Amino acid sequence: MNRTADIQLLPHDLADANKLQFINSLRRPRGILSVLFLSAALSTIFGLLVWDAGNALPIAAFTIVSPLAVLAGPAFVVWVINPGTARRIFKQQASLRKPYAIAWDEAHYLAHSDLGNTKLPWSDLFRVEHNDKLIVLFESQNLRRIIPLRFLSPEQRADIEGVIAAAAPQAMARGLG
Structure with a gap:
């Protein structure tokens, strides 16, 4: 995968x-x-x-x-x-227009762009919201990371949602998963 x-x-x-x-x-x-x-x-x-x-x-x-x-x-x-x-x-906001790469494993969400790197433990998420267009990872009530689903295959989408649900169930519950 x-x-x-x-x-x-x-x-x-x-x-x-x-x-x-x-x-x-x-x-x-x-x-x-x-x-x-x-x-x-x-x-x-x-x-x-x-x-x-x-x-x-x-x-x-x-x-x-x-x-x-x-x-x-x-x-x-x-x-x-x-x-x-x-x-x-x-x-x-120029940083929104810059492309970035994401990766994930059972413990972390990772992002890389020419502006820097992020390694965010799933357990640090405040809330996760998702629909058929995107997944939104909230680090706090107002700080969020947007993952448009058009960039993920159906298998990747199922995988990342499963990883988040397993690693950060409290965040999924706050977002009405």
């Missing part, structure tokens, strides 16, 4: 990583509680502003619609504004 790949990020990889992080954040207890709390707060404020003892329909309608409103703002940012932001960041 070849455990190496050459990677060249593109702006859409950053946008896809942001989308993945947003979607997964809504699946975690903190994200669910945030949506519920904001929806309840909006419904309460709206109810107090338009209170009419004879007509509860506007309050009931707003209570039903408020969770969608709470999700609409961040979703708009992620799906509409984020791609442009990703292109701008990609243009500004």
